Amino acid sequence: MKKLLVFSLLAVLLASPLAARGAAEQVTDEKPANKGTLEVVMGADARSLDPQRTNDQPSARVMKQIYETLMHQTEDLEIQPGLAESYEVVSPTEFLFTLKRGVKFHNGEELTSHDVKYTFERMREINAPAAFLVAALDRVEVIDDYNFKMVLNFPFGPFIAHLGHPATAIINRKAVEAAGEDYGRNPVGTGPFKFVEWRSGDAIVLERYDGYHKGPAMSERIRFRFIAEDTNRAIALETGEADIIYDVGPNDFGGLAANDALTTYQTVGLTTFYMGFNAEKKPFDDLRVRRAINLALDVELATEVAFQGYASAAKGPLAPTVMFANQDLPGYGYDPDEAKRLLAEAGYANGFTTSIWTNDNPIRIRYAEIFQEQLAQVGITTRIEIMEFAPYLDRTAQGEHDMFMLGWVAVTGDADYGLYSLFHSSQFGDAGNRTFWGNDEVDRLLDLAKESPDFAEREAAYARAQEIIFEEAPWVFLAFRDDLNATRAWVQGFVPHSAGHHGLYGVYNK
Amino acid sequence: MYRYIIRRLLLLIPVMLGVSFIVFSIMFFTPGDPAKIMLGERAPEAEVAALRTQMGLDDPFLVQFFNFVRNAVQGDFGRSLLTRRPVAEELFSRFPATIQLAATAVFIAVAIGIPVGIISAIRQYSFFDGAAMTLALVGVSMPNFWQGLMMILLFSVYLGWLPSSGIGTFWHLLMPAITLGTSSAALITRMTRSSMLEVIRQDYIRTARAKGLDERVVINRHALKNALIPVITVIGLQFGALLGGAVLTETVFAWPGVGRLMVDAIRQKDFPMVQAGVLLLAVAFSVVNLVVDILYAYIDPRIKAQYK
Numbered sequence: 001m002k003k004l005l006v007f008s009l010l011a012v013l014l015a016s017p018l019a020a021r022g023a024a025e026q027v028t029d030e031k032p033a034n035k036g037t038l039e040v041v042m043g044a045d046a047r048s049l050d051p052q053r054t055n056d057q058p059s060a061r062v063m064k065q066i067y068e069t070l071m072h073q074t075e076d077l078e079i080q081p082g083l084a085e086s087y088e089v090v091s092p093t094e095f096l097f098t099l100k101r102g103v104k105f106h107n108g109e110e111l112t113s114h115d116v117k118y119t120f121e122r123m124r125e126i127n128a129p130a131a132f133l134v135a136a137l138d139r140v141e142v143i144d145d146y147n148f149k150m151v152l153n154f155p156f157g158p159f160i161a162h163l164g165h166p167a168t169a170i171i172n173r174k175a176v177e178a179a180g181e182d183y184g185r186n187p188v189g190t191g192p193f194k195f196v197e198w199r200s201g202d203a204i205v206l207e208r209y210d211g212y213h214k215g216p217a218m219s220e221r222i223r224f225r226f227i228a229e230d231t232n233r234a235i236a237l238e239t240g241e242a243d244i245i246y247d248v249g250p251n252d253f254g255g256l257a258a259n260d261a262l263t264t265y266q267t268v269g270l271t272t273f274y275m276g277f278n279a280e281k282k283p284f285d286d287l288r289v290r291r292a293i294n295l296a297l298d299v300e301l302a303t304e305v306a307f308q309g310y311a312s313a314a315k316g317p318l319a320p321t322v323m324f325a326n327q328d329l330p331g332y333g334y335d336p337d338e339a340k341r342l343l344a345e346a347g348y349a350n351g352f353t354t355s356i357w358t359n360d361n362p363i364r365i366r367y368a369e370i371f372q373e374q375l376a377q378v379g380i381t382t383r384i385e386i387m388e389f390a391p392y393l394d395r396t397a398q399g400e401h402d403m404f405m406l407g408w409v410a411v412t413g414d415a416d417y418g419l420y421s422l423f424h425s426s427q428f429g430d431a432g433n434r435t436f437w438g439n440d441e442v443d444r445l446l447d448l449a450k451e452s453p454d455f456a457e458r459e460a461a462y463a464r465a466q467e468i469i470f471e472e473a474p475w476v477f478l479a480f481r482d483d484l485n486a487t488r489a490w491v492q493g494f495v496p497h498s499a500g501h502h503g504l505y506g507v508y509n510k
Numbered sequence: 511m512y513r514y515i516i517r518r519l520l521l522l523i524p525v526m527l528g529v530s531f532i533v534f535s536i537m538f539f540t541p542g543d544p545a546k547i548m549l550g551e552r553a554p555e556a557e558v559a560a561l562r563t564q565m566g567l568d569d570p571f572l573v574q575f576f577n578f579v580r581n582a583v584q585g586d587f588g589r590s591l592l593t594r595r596p597v598a599e600e601l602f603s604r605f606p607a608t609i610q611l612a613a614t615a616v617f618i619a620v621a622i623g624i625p626v627g628i629i630s631a632i633r634q635y636s637f638f639d640g641a642a643m644t645l646a647l648v649g650v651s652m653p654n655f656w657q658g659l660m661m662i663l664l665f666s667v668y669l670g671w672l673p674s675s676g677i678g679t680f681w682h683l684l685m686p687a688i689t690l691g692t693s694s695a696a697l698i699t700r701m702t703r704s705s706m707l708e709v710i711r712q713d714y715i716r717t718a719r720a721k722g723l724d725e726r727v728v729i730n731r732h733a734l735k736n737a738l739i740p741v742i743t744v745i746g747l748q749f750g751a752l753l754g755g756a757v758l759t760e761t762v763f764a765w766p767g768v769g770r771l772m773v774d775a776i777r778q779k780d781f782p783m784v785q786a787g788v789l790l791l792a793v794a795f796s797v798v799n800l801v802v803d804i805l806y807a808y809i810d811p812r813i814k815a816q817y818k
Contacts, residue, residue, distance in 0.1 A: 047593045054592075127549060127557060184594055200603050201766030202677050227675055227764040231659070235674045239666050390541065 032490050032509040033240060036220040040504070041233050041242040045201050045226045048184030050176075051169040052128035060166045060501040061246070062204055062224055066106075067169030067189035070097065070116070071160055075497045077323055077413035079161050083111060083170055083190065092155035092453050093138075099146045103213045105172045106194040113148035116140055118173040130167030133412065134159070155451040157458050158414040161323070165412055166501055192217040192505045201226065218493065218508035234486075237262060243491050243509050246502070248484040250310045256486045265496045268321050269483040270410045272314060272418070273364075275356070275371070275476040278401050279437035283354075288346040290473040293403075294332040296339035296378040297371055303479040306366040310484060314477035316466050317419060321498045324415035324449075324459055326466035331477075339378045351379025357404040358384065359392040364405040367478065397430040404434065407481075413499055415462045416450050423469055437474035441465075511807065514817040518800050522793065529792040530582065533785050534575050542779040543567075547591050578785070587789075588782035590775075597786040601768060605790065607677055608767035611686055611760075612752035618691030619698050620745060626695075627702025627741075632729065634707060642699060649696030658689045658762035675764035686763040690756055694748045701744045705737040712736075738809055746802030753798070754791040 046059035051067055072082035081087075083103060088096040103111040117140040123131050136156035141149040152159065162168060175188035187195050190213070193206035204224045208217050225242070227233045230249025234256055236242040248256060248264070257264040277284035277293070284290060300313040315331035318324070343349065356371060358364040368384045375382050382403075387395070396404050410418030421427045424446050425438025442465050449461035470477075485496050493506040545561040562568050566577060581588065587597045626646075630639040665685060666674035673682050709715065710733050718728045757769040768787060775783035807814035 050594075053594055129549070181589075181594070199677075199766065200600060201771060202607075202764075225676060225764070228761050228770070229764075232662070232675055232762060232764065235662055235667060239670065239674050241666075241673055241675070 032243060032488065035509060038219045038222045038244065038491075038504060038507060038509060039225065039242045040222060040244045040246070041225045041227050041236050042246040043226065043228055043230075043233065046198075046204060046224075049187035049195065049198075049204075050184035051167050051171065052123050052126060052130075053184050055129040055167055057500055058226070062206070063169060063187070063189075064166050064191075064501040065193040065206055065222060065504055066187050066191045066195055067166065067171070068191050069164050069166065069169050071164035073161070073164035073413065073497075073499070075495045075503070077321060077498050079164050082164065084163075087160070089453055090149075092451070093152040095150045095152075095160070096143075097148055097150065099148075100213065101146060103190050104211050105175065105190050106188045106209055106211075107172065107175050107178075109172050109174055111170065111172075111190055112145040113140075113142040114145075115170055115172055116148055117142050118176075119168075119170050122171070122176070123168075128167070130165065133162040133165055133168060155453065157450055157452045157454075158412065158416045159453075161414045162412055193222055196221075214505075217505045219504065222504055237486055237488065240488060242488075244485070244487045244494060244507075246485055246500075248486050250308045250484065253310065253484050253486075261489050263487050263489050263491070263494075265483075265485040265487075265494075266310065267483050267485075267496050267498065268312065268319055269481055269500065270319055270321055270413060270418075270498055271407055271481045272317060272319055272410070273311070273367075273405070273407045273478040273481065274314070274317070275367070275403055275405050275478060276435040277403055277437070277474060277476075278399060279435050279474055280399060281402060283346065283348060283352055284402065286346045287472060288342045289348065291332070292339040292342035292346070292378070293375065293380070294473050294476050295335045295342070296380070297374050297476055298334040299332075299476065299478055300334070302367055302370040302374075305370060306363050307479060307481065311479040311481045314479050316470050316477055317422065317475065318410065318415060318466065319418075319480040321413070322410045322415055322418050323413055324462035325418075326463045326470075328463075329466060329470045332473075336374075336378050343378060343380075348379075351381065353381040353383075354402045355383045355385055357392065357396065357401045358386055359389045359405075360386055361405075367405060393430075396434045399429065399434070399436055401434075405478075406434070408432075411499060415458075416446075419462070419465065419469075420446050420450060423465070423474070435474040437472070439468060439472060442468050442472075511814070511817055515800070515804065518803070522796055525796060526789060526792065527579070530579060530785070530789055531575065533788045534578055535571075537781045537784055538571060538574070540779070544591055544779070544781050547779055582786075582789070587786035590783050591780045592778060592783075597783045600771070600783065601786055601790050604766055604768045604771050607765060608753055608756070608769065610683065611690065611756060611765060611767060612749055614683055614687035615690035615694060615752055615756075616745060616749045618687055619694035619748065622691070622695040623698025624702050624741065627699040628706055628729065628734065630699065630703040631706030631710065639703075643703075646696040646699045649692045650700075652693065653758075654689050654693060655758040655762050657692070658685065658759055661685050661689060662762070675762075677766055682763075686756075686759050686765050689759050689763075690752055694745075694752070697748065698741060698744060702737065702741050705740050706733060709733045709737040735809055739806060739813075742802055742805055742809070746798050746805075750795040750798045753794045 042058055042061060044058045046062050047054040047056050048059055049063055049066065051063050069082050070084040072080045074080060083100055084097045085100045086098050090096055099111060099113060105111060120134060120137060120140050123134065136152045136154055136159055138151045138153045141151065143149060169189060172188055176183050179186040185198055192209055192212045194209040196205040196207045198204045202225065206222045208220050210216050227236060230252055233245045234248060234252035237245045237256065253264060256262050277290050279285055303311055303313045316326055316329040320327055343351065356368045358368050365386060372382045372384055395401065408418065408422060421432030423433060423442055425443050427433040428436050445461040445465040449458040452458050483496060483500060487494050488509065490509050492508055492510060496502055545558045545565060545567060549558055549561060566574060585598060589595060590597050590600060593600065626642050630642045633639055662674045662685065665672040672685055676682055715728060715733055718732045754769060756767060757773050760767045760770045772784065772787045775787060807817055
């Protein structure tokens with residue numbers, strides 16, 4: 001019996017979260033086990049290190065260290081010169097670029113205009129997943145080794161910004177052709193780290209590239225490891241096996257933040273969560289009903305509950321990090337009495353019966369359940385329908401729904417990506433506008449801002465478009481999700497990038 | 511004996527054909543268009559259609575199946591839809607990790623299970639027997655992912671003795687192998703015990719004792735050998751199951767094995783990867799079974815006599 005007793009005591013001790021806490025606090029003064037090598041842990045393996053073969057986040061996070069783009073998008077999504085030292089707008093469809101001199105690929109080749117031409121031609125030829133970013137590009141004309149001209153088919157305002165997206169990284173023809181089909185496992189870029197080794201499902205190792213044109217990086221090596229479980233990533237950080245972990249689980253974040261040996265980062269990302277109305281269907285074709293529902297919902301409370309504090313309530317369609325987000329929108333606030341008045345005015349004094357659709361995402365389901373309760377307060381009876389993601393997308397694209405919950409990531413960091421697909425009337429259905437709501441003035445403004453290369457003009461057009469979208473309420477604006485990352489306190493220089501692909505050039509452990 | 515082995519290996523061919531047919535049909539009739547997966551959601555319909563034709567996805571089912579088998583026979587299982595790597599290469603780069611983990615787990619399970627089972631049987635209803643059977647019950651019932659997490663908490667977070675995840679050194683292997691091994695150990699313990707209990711009541715054991723043989727010899731030479739047949743069956747089944755089914759443990763310890771690769775492939779509809787992976791696991795399972803059958807022959811000459 002004694003053994004049994006010992007065992008049950010052990011089990012109780014292990015199950016106690018105190019065991020974890022106590023230990024985590026003991027390691028405050030420790031040094032990194034492997035100085036000079038950054039151990040970075042994320043949730044999934046990369047798919048390919050060929051920027052033109054994939055557009056997934058884990059791959060982008062590795063490629064960001066290996067490759068560079070013509071323009072450089074800072075952590076705050078500002079656009080600065082990258083491999084292109086400067087550019088000149090000749091006309092809305094013509095740009096002259098000058099490349100930085102003396103930039104060398106990891107295979108020793110010097111970067112020239114021919115590489116740029118090759119990059120964008122290959123992108124179209126093999127139909128890269130991110131080719132849509134430069135769909136406006138007609139051709140690249142090489143003037144000499146360091147000067148080239150990009151000619152567009154039509155004016156495209158965010159073009160320069162898109163040249164800062166990691167998927168438009170410049171590649172080298174020789175390297176691509178030498179590796180053939182296996183280029184995705186033998187990447188060659190101009191970035192601060194060069195590729196060493198990839199053990200599938202386990203780790204990718206990069207090494208400092210001493211010939212880097214801005215000077216060598218701070219760390220000698222980076223090892224990206226993949227741990228799928230949120231909790232296990234947090235543990236790897238607590239034990240010091242990881243220097244940096246990406247995408248901390250909301251359940252773990254509080255515990256890590258309380259630990260002095262760690263530094264946590266809670267930053268606003270690019271993701272918008274929303275509940276859309278089917279504006280083609282009754283009663284949601286009535287503006288008063290859409291507004292009434294906005295007023296009937298306590299979005300702030302629901303967001304607090306659904307995201308456990310790791311998101312901010314939205315007042316408009318764009319997260320504040322996105323370029324041209326209108327931050328002066330007042331938000332609807334919570335006013336059930338006004339909601340009831342509007343419903344009565346629209347002829348629904350006794351409410352109506354409708355449905356909220358969502359896929360099997362726990363956060364969205366939680367929102368739907370809270371909203372079901374709150375809508376009942378103003379007389380609206382809702383049924384929640386939960387389905388798998390693929391049929392969910394299909395059926396909402398067909399317009400079979402009443403209200404639906406979705407999210408959108410403005411991956412380019414530009415308002416064009418964050419608004420056009422969702423609110424332009426040419427984008428109904430699969431393309432992104434599942435509310436089937438359209439507005440001539442918004443169409444005009446979105447088109448104008450899409451085409452104009454003029455910053456002030458774009459800014460004004462997007463500001464007005466967001467005002468109209470806010471007033472017309474095709475959505476209930478729900479939340480902007482925070483990005484959660486954490487490092488050991490011994491990690492220096494880490495600045496999370498709003499788009500999630502964090503640069504590690506200046507990051508080191510000491 | 512050799513003819514038996516060769517015949518069994520030849521039997522693998524129809525088994526593989528059957529398995530491929532089933533897997534191929536399931537993947538064929540599952541919703542999700544491989545061409546669309548490769549090109550992404552945004553791809554224009556015309557390009558998806560062109561790729562479908564190029565990949566032969568518009569051909570009738572039997573034609574596609576025949577092509578698949580023809581390529582597979584030549585060792586070409588296609589490229590992953592997601593990573594564009596040859597799936598055979600990807601699978602074989604992961605398989606050693608899986609074998610390493612499964613073999614160590616089975617070793618641990620056998621090292622614990624057989625001795626504990628024997629002692630429990632010899633001293634039936636003793637304190638040792640009660641404690642061992644209780645622990646075995648706990649071992650069988652404890653979910654692997656929970657046990658894995660608890661071990662990580664104790665040995666990585668609290669004591670700081672072992673790395674919490676990943677692959678590399680012997681120390682990385684220890685916790686996942688123990689996690690898997692203990693649940694198998696529990697099964698093997700129970701199986702050994704009941705099989706031993708049955709055997710030691712047989713007449714020939716009584717005869718052996720009556721001859722005045724040392725009890726150790728009675729147990730080791732006469733009882734154990736006969737009791738081992740069902741135990742080896744269980745060990746073989748466990749090993750086979752671990753080769754494909756250690757997904758949860760692999761996930762908890764970030765162990766880059768085939769199980770996780772397969773689950774990811776299924777979730778993301780990476781058809782070629784799923785097909786090749788299931789085939790690989792089927793081959794592995796069949797080979798393990800064959801080895802078990804051969805082991806029978808070495809343990810029991812009566813069975814050997816039947817293998818012709």
